[in-house]
Amino acid sequence: MKKSFHIKNIDCANCALKLEDAFKKLNGVEKVTVDFVREMVHFTSKKEYTSDDFENIARTIEPNVRIYKRDTHEKDQSSQQELIINSVGVFILLVVLAMQWVFRIDSPTLKLTLYILSYLMIGGKVLYKAFRNMLHRQFFDEHFLMTLATIGAFLIGEYIEGIGVMLFYRIGEYLQDRAVNSSKKSIKKLLDIKPVIAHLIQEDSIIDVKPETLLLHQKIKIYPGEKVPVDGIIIDGFSSVDQSKLTGESLPVDVSKDDVLLSGSMNLQGVLTMKVTEIYENSTVAKIIEFAEHHVHKKAKAEQFITKFAKVYTPVVVMLALILAFVVPLCDALFFSQETYQALLNVYVRRALIFLVISCPCALVLSIPLSFFSGIGASSRQGVLIKSGSDLEAFSTLNYVIFDKTGTLTKGTFEVVDIVSDQKDLCLSYAAHAEIHSNHPIAKSIVSAYQQPLVTSRVTHVSEIFGQGVICHYEGEELYVGNEKLMDAKSINYPKHSNGRTIIYVAYKKIYIGAIILSDTLKETSKETIDQLKQQHVEVICVTGDHEEPTKHMLSSLGITYYANCLPQHKVQIIETYLNKGKTAFIGDGVNDTPVLMAADLGVSMGKIGSDAAIEASDAVIMNDQPIKLLETIQLSKKTMKIVKQNIVFAIGIKLLFLLLGALGFASMWYAIFADVGVSLLAVLNTMRILNVRASTDKVF
Ligand code: ADP
Ligand code: MG
Secondary structure: EEEEEEOOOOHHHHHHHHHHHHHHHHOOOEEEEEOOOOOEEEEEOOOOOOHHHHHHHHOOOOOOOEEEOOOOOOOOOOHHHHHHHHHHHHHHHHHHHHHHHHOOOOOOOHHHHHHHHHHHHHHHHHHHHHHHHOOOOOOOHHHHHHHHHHHHHHHHOOHHHHHHHHHHHHHHHHHHHHHHHHOOOOHHHEEEEEEOOOOEEEOOOOOEOOOHHHHOOEEEEEEOOOOOOEEEEEEEEOOEEHHHHOOOOOEEEOOOOOOOOOOOEEEOOEEEEEEEEOOOOHHHHHHHHHHOOOOOOOOOOOHHHHHHHHHHHHHHHHHHHHHHHHHHHHHHHHHHHOOOHHHHHHHHHHHHHHHOOOOOOOOHHHOOOOOOHHHHHHHHHOEEEEOOOOHHHHHOOOOEEEEEEHHHHHHOEEEEEEEEEEHHHHHHHHHHHHHOOOHHHHHHHHHHOEEEEEOOOHHHEEEEEEEOOEEEEEEEEEEEEHHHHHHHHHOOOOOOOOOOOOEEEEEEEOEEEEEEEEOOEEEOOOOHHOOOHHHHOOOEEEEEOOOOOHHHHHHHOOOOEEOOOHHHHHHHHHHHHOOOOEEEEEEEOOOOOHHHHHHHHEEEHHHHOOOOOHHHHHHEEEOOOHHHHHHHHHHHHHHHHHHHHHHHHHHHHHHHHHHHHHHHHOOOHHHHHHHHHHHHHHHHHHHHHHHHOOOOOOOOO
């Protein structure tokens, strides 16, 4: 059973990893991820666990952590008190410094007492955590290491250094928190599409209600500057709406009577009266939020690497510190130096303390998940929803892109160009009745071509055969509407047509009635997308359930390999042959292709969030139907991966440099703490660059 909780007050990204490990030890709990940035815990478990069970475990590691079933806005009040205590600590430090340098009071005991007091006030929280972690036998934790380093400084008489390093560590923590919080806020703002209010029209008044309570066919008013609360259709008024948060399309769209309004879009000008066509739960906005929040959280490879790296980095650095402090001086004293072990020890212990200051991998642990999260946020601003970091990563490494044809490369709004039959009207009427309940683009086009009212009661026993068509009972007798495969399967005697178009045959009471000839057109951006993909050495393939002839006719201008006549299971087989060769994405419209979406490395569905099943099955959704969005997302994914790599190289590089400088005696503890805090901040700032994207296809490459 999949479940998620909200988690608050995690101190640092590294702590999130520790919590993850602790939760994994719970009986029956598998696949736990603690999402530091979104403040969520995702897990699957065989046993029923409450948020309290999780909180109890969490608190043995992080006393302030709170875990909730639902999101709350509870503020952590301890930070205010902490600030005051820290300031007093700093004040005491200034007093001792003034005593020493200005008033020249020289009382060693008084000074030491004040130093210790100042140290305790500034580093109290860190000391407390270090002590508690020791009780839980966790020695490689940054609090423990900072404590060790600063107490070490005290022991060798470097009081100011000890206090200073602790102070900068705290300031660094604070700044990091600020940076992370502000980035979280800007990302949340990007994703902020949830409507909060709806104005329900009643007989003689208008009342404000929650969007969740609206019922089908109710009428509501939408004022300028408000979000559309549920999906609906305009019955009065005109305006322009901003759908950028849904589709990434930045130009406002003009709307008037009979136009469809998608929830989550913003009404810009006029007052609109709208009829509800979907309740909140089934509306676009709810589906997007569902997609963004409740997913199986898969960590990207880079993230997995960091998690593993963090686990070994700290112990290794601490081991090195021990060797540097005690073994190196011994060798030095025995073989090289004239000085005694005692004297050398003093020098090397000092250097080893620097190692301890640099031993926390915080910059990495923090910036990598934040990068992926920013990437996902930026991509949703462009109108592409992505489920997890690993899916975003996958976009940058594709070798094969396999498109579905109908509704994906083509518009899927077929036009009925001809009906070949002695009884044309009857033929269309049969077809339209059979297709009433189907979501297939062909079905929708046939229904809209038949402009008369449909009598639903005439149709029973409807079943749709994927890749073939529909069979049903019409006034109690069998009716078949579909392609050649269906006609052959039902042994109908019919004349085969072939003219490069999509053809749907109709047979009633096992007798052939006629054929409906449909034409489809390519989407505007299909060709450009395919050309650009080819330029990037990505192989493009098309799979379709349609026949050879219309497929060839349609795709001839694109110059790609295609497989026609595929049933959904054939599509899966084709995908599998490519999966063996390289990273493969499948892009479909979500109608009939759920199994294929699941089989691919990266399943992308398009089209204003097609069917619910398709959303479950896909790793990403293109909201505005346009294949070109794929290019934007690949571009964004590459940018994200570049920044991720920069951060990894930069953070590890600086740390190694300072370890080396420290070991050779060229860096003091001050440098070390500046390097440590600086790297974290710069990594976070670098990450922010990801958010700096516009939904523009002009400058894709
Ligand atoms: P694609 O792979 O091009 O998206 P599908 O697998 O959805 O196509 O459908 C393949 C073929 O099956 C269609 O071209 C059509 O001939 C037939 N078909 C599928 N569903 C229907 C339907 N509801 N009504 C009529 N024909 C259908
Ligand atoms: Mg399709």
